[in-house]
Amino acid sequence: MRKFLVAGNWKMNTNRQSGVALAAEMAAVAKTGEPGVEVLVCPPYPYLLPVADALKGSAVSLGAQDVYFEAPGAFTGAVAVEMLKDCGCQYVILGHSERRHVMGETDEVINRKVRAALRGGLKVILCVGELLKEREGGLTEKVLDTQMQGGLADVSEQDAGQIVIAYEPVWAIGTGVTATPEQAESAHEHLRKWLTSRYNATFSGQMQILYGGSVKADNAESLLGQSNVDGALVGGASLKAASFVPIIEAARKLWK
Ligand code: 13P
Numbered sequence: 001m002r003k004f005l006v007a008g009n010w011k012m013n014t015n016r017q018s019g020v021a022l023a024a025e026m027a028a029v030a031k032t033g034e035p036g037v038e039v040l041v042c043p044p045y046p047y048l049l050p051v052a053d054a055l056k057g058s059a060v061s062l063g064a065q066d067v068y069f070e071a072p073g074a075f076t077g078a079v080a081v082e083m084l085k086d087c088g089c090q091y092v093i094l095g096h097s098e099r100r101h102v103m104g105e106t107d108e109v110i111n112r113k114v115r116a117a118l119r120g121g122l123k124v125i126l127c128v129g130e131l132l133k134e135r136e137g138g139l140t141e142k143v144l145d146t147q148m149q150g151g152l153a154d155v156s157e158q159d160a161g162q163i164v165i166a167y168e169p170v171w172a173i174g175t176g177v178t179a180t181p182e183q184a185e186s187a188h189e190h191l192r193k194w195l196t197s198r199y200n201a202t203f204s205g206q207m208q209i210l211y212g213g214s215v216k217a218d219n220a221e222s223l224l225g226q227s228n229v230d231g232a233l234v235g236g237a238s239l240k241a242a243s244f245v246p247i248i249e250a251a252r253k254l255w256k
Pocket of ligand 1 (some may be wrong): 009096172173174175200212213214215235236248
């Protein structure tokens, strides 16, 4: 059975004090590793080190929200894979809809980042998802196929073993409108089929596919209870332990 991954994407939120306090609360909730549920937090770059300190000795994993694909050098403002590793990151989120639609990242740029991160030994959470107008136009699966094909270009089966997919319909991000469990399951099933045809059924069956988009305490269990939903990538609700912990608890309950 695939493990659950419950990941908090803090986006451009928190400060040093509140980020460290939140990390310490998460560390207390996930003190020891559990077989079925991994907890991950992804703070902004400047807080990676103090958050890593606060997580020390716990089972909470650390991730970043983006990375640049070049090796260290003259790239003002950019952060390299080696630097994230040096700060204690195991994961990096790539292809998030805000990077795609606010910062204008293309599938080609995302793919370069994916390959650089994997080369450098980071696990990748590759985000894909359609806009509302694409869903309404019946284009959801086509958009997902294009983003998967672009993001995973030239990624071998062996390397892809370090990838987690996150399905985040753009219309559900930060809007309070969540995909129904059926909508999520249908997209996840489609993604798994895509993975089967690109790689193979064994590999596809092992890959974690997270759902993201207005995940909250009251919808977590029904979303995570879908057979192809292997966790959640949580934005707003990950900024307070009181709203994030119930999502972790929902995964723990389903795992039992
Ligand atoms: P919200 O949970 O705030 O909708 O954000 C989802 C998201 O974008 C996580 O990466």
